[in-house]
Amino acid sequence: MTMRVDLPEETLEGVLAKALGNRSFLIGLVVTLLIVAVALVSFVWTPYDVTKLVIADKTQAPSWTHLFGTDHFGRDILSMIMVGARNSIAVALVAVGIGMGIGVPLGAFAAARGGLADEALMRVNDLIFAFPALLSAIMITAIFGPGAVNAIIAIGIFNIPVFARVTRAGALAIWPREFILAARAAGKGMTRITVEHILPNIATLLLVQGTIQFALGILAEAGLSYVGLGAQPPMPSWGRMLFDAQTRMVTAPWMAIFPGMAIVITVLGLNLLGDGLADILDPKSRRRR
Numbered sequence: 001m002t003m004r005v006d007l008p009e010e011t012l013e014g015v016l017a018k019a020l021g022n023r024s025f026l027i028g029l030v031v032t033l034l035i036v037a038v039a040l041v042s043f044v045w046t047p048y049d050v051t052k053l054v055i056a057d058k059t060q061a062p063s064w065t066h067l068f069g070t071d072h073f074g075r076d077i078l079s080m081i082m083v084g085a086r087n088s089i090a091v092a093l094v095a096v097g098i099g100m101g102i103g104v105p106l107g108a109f110a111a112a113r114g115g116l117a118d119e120a121l122m123r124v125n126d127l128i129f130a131f132p133a134l135l136s137a138i139m140i141t142a143i144f145g146p147g148a149v150n151a152i153i154a155i156g157i158f159n160i161p162v163f164a165r166v167t168r169a170g171a172l173a174i175w176p177r178e179f180i181l182a183a184r185a186a187g188k189g190m191t192r193i194t195v196e197h198i199l200p201n202i203a204t205l206l207l208v209q210g211t212i213q214f215a216l217g218i219l220a221e222a223g224l225s226y227v228g229l230g231a232q233p234p235m236p237s238w239g240r241m242l243f244d245a246q247t248r249m250v251t252a253p254w255m256a257i258f259p260g261m262a263i264v265i266t267v268l269g270l271n272l273l274g275d276g277l278a279d280i281l282d283p284k285s286r287r288r289r
Contacts, residue, residue: 018280025276031269039086048076050083051234059252069254071244077255080236081262087148087231088238088266092217094152096210099159104206106160107167108198111175112190122168125161132158134220137229148231151224155217166209170202204281208274215270222263238263 019025047067054074062069068077110118131139137154144150174180174197183193224230225239233240238259245255 019276022276022280024272025280028269028271028273028276031265032273035085035266035269036089038082039089042079042082042086046076046079046082048079050075050079050236059248059255061252062254068258069252071241071255072248072252075236077241077258080241081238081259084236084238084241084259085262085266087235088218088221091148091152091155091221091230092214095155095159095217095220096213098152098156099163099213100206100210103160103163104167104199107164107169108171108194110164111168111171111198112194118168121164125164128157128161134223134227134229137224141229146229146232148235151221151230154224154229155220158220159213159217162213163206163209166205167202170205171198174198174201204277208278208281211270211274211277215267215274218263218266218270 052075054070057066057070057074058072060066060070060074066076066078068081070076071080106121110121134154136157137151140150140154141147171194180193180197183197188196221230222237222239222242225237226243228240228243230239231237241259242256242263245252245259248255
């Protein structure tokens with residue numbers, strides 16, 4: 001038989017009601033959808049051209065003409081935040097995809113094989129953990145130069161051991177279960193059991209972890225851009241905007257306030273979404289109802 005995490009039909013309405021009643025989930029979902037919508041709109045429209053320098057309009061305070069003001073080159077900050085949103089989301093999304101695409105199979109393999117293979121993979125994970133995303137980016141850019149692609153690689157490499165550990169821990173909790181023993185007795189191999197039984201049962205865990213890592217990826221991208229290792233000018237980036245604003249905190253504080261708020265709101269929304277998903281999809285929580 002195949003055991004999956006799909007909820008029984010009679011509980012779907014209850015889970016939907018629980019989602020609608022979960023304030024953390026609803027707030028996080030609304031904020032996340034809003035940020036994604038802003039990023040998508042920026043592909044077809046922004047109030048001003050973010051690559052056009054208008055020195056005569058530099059460091060203008062927020063007004064009806066420029067709602068978030070302008071920077072030291074006369075660029076519209078609202079337009080830059082909109083374009084920066086799509087860059088941050090793209091970097092974080094691809095980096096999380098790399099982490100999941102490599103980390104999940106490695107963690108599942110380690111849990112299935114055990115023994116020396118498990119120990120070796122976990123020690124490699126520990127080695128990767130010793131090099132944070134920022135340090136990895138410095139090493140990568142020292143060889144290939146700064147840029148968004150190298151930032152994606154650095155953040156993605158750091159995500160691999162995270163998903164490998166989460167997958168391994170979740171899989172190890174499933175392997176001793178009775179339905180797994182029945183599947184083995186039926187002649188199913190480790191790979192088939194992993195695909196048909198293990199991964200579906202830890203999908204919820206991976207979904208929640210992916211949401212959390214997505215928020216951390218946006219923070220990491222902003223940090224790398226702040227030190228000049230992320231997206232390069234003239235492409236706007238929230239972290240780069242904060243770097244440009246650090247010497248103008250007194251004369252033009254809006255240059256730091258608005259991109260800083262964009263980072264805080266986005267990360268907060270994703271964290272609330274992740275917490276809400278954890279509450280909604282937690283089987284123990286459902287049983288308590």
